[in-house]
Amino acid sequence: MKTYLLSVYQPDGPAPAPEVLEPIMRGLAELNQELHDTGAFVFTAGLCPPDTATVIRAKEGDVLLTDGPFTEGKEHLGGFTVIQAPDLDAALRWGERMAAITTLPIEVRPFAS
Numbered sequence: 001m002k003t004y005l006l007s008v009y010q011p012d013g014p015a016p017a018p019e020v021l022e023p024i025m026r027g028l029a030e031l032n033q034e035l036h037d038t039g040a041f042v043f044t045a046g047l048c049p050p051d052t053a054t055v056i057r058a059k060e061g062d063v064l065l066t067d068g069p070f071t072e073g074k075e076h077l078g079g080f081t082v083i084q085a086p087d088l089d090a091a092l093r094w095g096e097r098m099a100a101i102t103t104l105p106i107e108v109r110p111f112a113s
Contacts, residue, residue, distance in 0.1 A: 001084040001085065001086055002084065002085060002086070002087065002088075002091070002110055002111070002113070003042065003082060003083070003084050003110070003111040004082070004083050004084075004085055004088075004091040004094075004108055004109065004110050004111065005080055005081075005082055005107075005108070005109045005110075005111065006080060006081040006082075006083060006091070006094065006095050006098055006106055006107070006108055007077055007079075007080050007106065007107040007109070008077070008078045008079045008080060008081075008098070008102060008104055008105075008106060009075045009076070009077060009078065009104060009105045009106075009107065010075060010076065010078035010102075010104050011074060011075055012050070012073070012074055012075065012076060024101060024102055024103075027101035027102075028098070028101055028102065031094075031097055031098060031101060032044060032081075035081070035083060035094070039084070040083045040084055040085060040094065041081075041083060042081075042082040042083055042084055043081070043082040044079070044080065044081040044082070045079060045080060046078065046079035047077060047078055047079055047080075049076075050068065050069035050076040050077075051067075051068055051069070053067075053068060053069045053070070054066070054067060054068075055068070055069070055070045075105070078104075081098070088108070088110065091108050091110070092108055094108075095107075095108040
């Protein structure tokens with residue numbers, strides 16, 4: 001089995017209202033349970049907002065710490081799920097289901113072996 005990263009990209013700004021977010025979270029809980037039940041689940045986590053990030057750059061023997069995200073954009077990495085799947089097609093099917101539940105872009109990427 002290969003290991004895949006399913007990255008969730010969400011728009012910058014406040015979280016959706018509870019009446020919008022609750023069914024999404026319920027759907028994700030059901031998907032995560034199915035991932036567990038099928039043996040595909042490895043790990044999942046949500047991330048704090050991008051303004052909590054610290055970027056560390058090493059250059060010419062110095063280290064510079066900068067508050068905030070590495071890139072400016074309208075979207076940020078909001079969370080991720082690591083799964084195991086027999087092939088890319090199977091991983092993409094999990095990603096498609098996650099995209100349908102969250103209505104957000106999901107990037108599916110294999111780990112280097």
